[in-house]
Every structure is written in C-alpha cells, then in structure tokens.
Amino acid sequence: MNMSDEMRKRQESMGVFVGGRRGGKTTKCLEWLEQAKRVPQYPFWDRILLTPSLDEAQRLRVMLRRREEERNGPEAGSGLYYNLVYSFEEWRTARLGLGWQGEVAVDNAEWIIEREIGQRVSLMTMTGTLVTDGHTCTWTRCNVCPRSEGPCACSGGPCGECGK
DSSP states (O other): OOHHHHHHHHHHHOEEEOOOTTSSHHHHHHHHHTTOOBOSSTTSBSEEEEESSHHHHHHHHHHHHHHHHHHHOGGGGGSOGGGTEEEHHHHHHHTTTOOOOOEEEETTHHHHHHHHHTSOOSOOOOOSEEEETTEEOOOSSOSSSTTOOSSOTTTOOOOTTTOO
16 A cells, blocks of 8 residues: 555544644544443453543543443442553553454544653644534635635634535
C-alpha cells in the first residue's frame, strides 16, 4: 500500500474531535468506548482508549465504572474497565507481541505527542473527518473566511454545507 492509499484509508476512518478545554471531547470518547464489544483475545474488547498518563487512565476507568453502575445498577460496575482504558505507556508495553486489530481512540493526543517529542507543539495537522458537537462536517468552503478551502483555518467555522 503506498502512502496516498494509506492516507485515504485513514481519512475515511478517523474522526477528529476538536474543541476547548472541558468541551466534552473525553465524554465523546467514553461514549464511543461504551459501544465496545467483547472479544476472546487480550485486551478482550474490540475498542480501547489511550490517555496521556496513568492517572488519567485510572480516572477514566473509574468514570466508566460509575457510568455503567448508573445505567445498570451497582452490580454492573464490575466489568473489565481496566482493559478498556490504557495510558500510552501501558499500551506500549501491553501490545508487544499482540496480534490485536481493534479500534483505538486517543484522548488528549497533543499531550502524548508533546511528551514524546519533548517540545510544545504549536501547530498540528491530521487527516480525518472533523467532528464538532456530534456533527460530522464536510466542508466545501468555510462560511467565516470564504477564501479558504477545506476545514477553516480561522478557528473551525461552520460547515459550508449545513451551517453547523
């Protein structure tokens, strides 16, 4: 598979949540994760969530357990939440030798990238589908700065097709 084929495949399959601090991005990742199905091999789910730190992974495991208990009662909170959420470092170690081919969400990807390169990231590009407020935007032209093609460079203006 050449690079353009790989980029096209990624573009078709990866959603990108962009928003401000405390804007619900992690909650959207948890909602996505709650749709995971059990599989027979480690990590026993077809989806996982990666976080920048072990503390954050633990916090989200507890949050998942509480969400499950709220939906299905206290006895429901005993699932394999540990195997749904990993810190980047945990997964780096756990995946060695795995043939697992599930889906991965990355929460706060910028923190992981900055830690890995040891530098603050000033600008980042990603190939995928921008998702804002649960709406998948397919820009034809930005409504805020009409000279730009594709996703708006001026702060993610509304979708050129639907105005959201």
